[in-house]
Amino acid sequence: MKTVFSGIQPTGKVHLGNFLGAINNWVDMSNIKNKNYFCVVDLHSLTTHPDPKKMEENILSTVRVLIAAGINLDNSTIYTQSKVSEHAQLSWVLSNFCQIGELQRMTQFKEKSSELGNHAGILTYPILMTADILIHKANEVPVGDDQTQHLELTRNIAERFNNKYGNVFPIPEKTSGKVGTRLMSLRHPENKMSKSADDINGTIYFDDSRDQIIKKFKSSVTDSEDEIRYDLEAKKGISNLIDIFSSIKGITHKEVEKKFSGSKYGEFKIEVGETVAEYIEPIFSKYKSLNEKEILSLLKANLDIAKSSAKETMKEVNGLLGI
Numbered sequence: 001m002k003t004v005f006s007g008i009q010p011t012g013k014v015h016l017g018n019f020l021g022a023i024n025n026w027v028d029m030s031n032i033k034n035k036n037y038f039c040v041v042d043l044h045s046l047t048t049h050p051d052p053k054k055m056e057e058n059i060l061s062t063v064r065v066l067i068a069a070g071i072n073l074d075n076s077t078i079y080t081q082s083k084v085s086e087h088a089q090l091s092w093v094l095s096n097f098c099q100i101g102e103l104q105r106m107t108q109f110k111e112k113s114s115e116l117g118n119h120a121g122i123l124t125y126p127i128l129m130t131a132d133i134l135i136h137k138a139n140e141v142p143v144g145d146d147q148t149q150h151l152e153l154t155r156n157i158a159e160r161f162n163n164k165y166g167n168v169f170p171i172p173e174k175t176s177g178k179v180g181t182r183l184m185s186l187r188h189p190e191n192k193m194s195k196s197a198d199d200i201n202g203t204i205y206f207d208d209s210r211d212q213i214i215k216k217f218k219s220s221v222t223d224s225e226d227e228i229r230y231d232l233e234a235k236k237g238i239s240n241l242i243d244i245f246s247s248i249k250g251i252t253h254k255e256v257e258k259k260f261s262g263s264k265y266g267e268f269k270i271e272v273g274e275t276v277a278e279y280i281e282p283i284f285s286k287y288k289s290l291n292e293k294e295i296l297s298l299l300k301a302n303l304d305i306a307k308s309s310a311k312e313t314m315k316e317v318n319g320l321l322g323i
């Protein structure tokens, strides 16, 4: 049986990129008999200096979305990162196995430091991410393509620790969805679709209505041609729509191109919008039907499981370190 870990930040409303890049994969992995840890990584969100008044609401809403998306709760532990202090403890230990230059070379450090300010959290959060994965000795990490570099760092840090102290951590593998693992903004297709994007019309949120979704797709930025062809260099906007359609329908880019050969951009945009609306609607309707009390009691029970697993790893690590 494999151990799976993945996380999501409570930085705002869950969006289509989170689903197609990560959560769909979590659902699949939870339906095969893995031991899954899905974590709402609130410590990571501190890099954005979030509003404390919204934190609890965002955490709860994120957990609800995960359940509504269909994560199999029999095989999964859903919990909040800050409630398990071993994440931060292991992060400190592992920071001694990471070079400053490695962190400075991270693409997301370059992107986020200009956007969020040049504080140390932006530089060091990939070490906390490493600790998140290694604290449960995960073998598989289902994340979007934007996380490839971070996972490579995790593997390097785990190897360095193992070389010094023995075979403590498995070297984890990244699991990606079939297609559409890096969705771009509908309004700015050169930027990734994001919870905290300034232009909300570029992001499809889990609670958008059918009308809002179709409106967002109709106004999506494409190019001046009228050929539905996958070309990430010349046709970023259309390629993004092809990614979205092929990901939801489970078909290849070529099959999408064939299906829409000769169609106008306007027709294609509406069809992608309708497909997305059909995908989002049942998730949001399940979300609304969930009972808050039941969710809170599930979180409590799951927290005990996460704590016990994390404590076991930390005990082993501390023993090896002689502390």
Ligand code: AQP
Pocket: 007, 008, 009, 010, 011, 012, 015, 017, 018, 019, 020, 021, 022, 023, 142, 143, 144, 145, 146, 147, 180, 181, 182, 183, 184, 192, 193, 194, 195, 196, 197
């Ligand atoms: N646009 C995306 N396409 C594909 N996958 C994505 N993910 C995020 N955006 C996209 C994947 O979703 C998982 C959870 O992401 P996160 O919340 O931990 O942080 P993030 O990557 O920083 O996501 P956001 O939504 O863009 O949040 P903000 O605006 O706060 O930065 C990850 O597995 C990620 O790969």
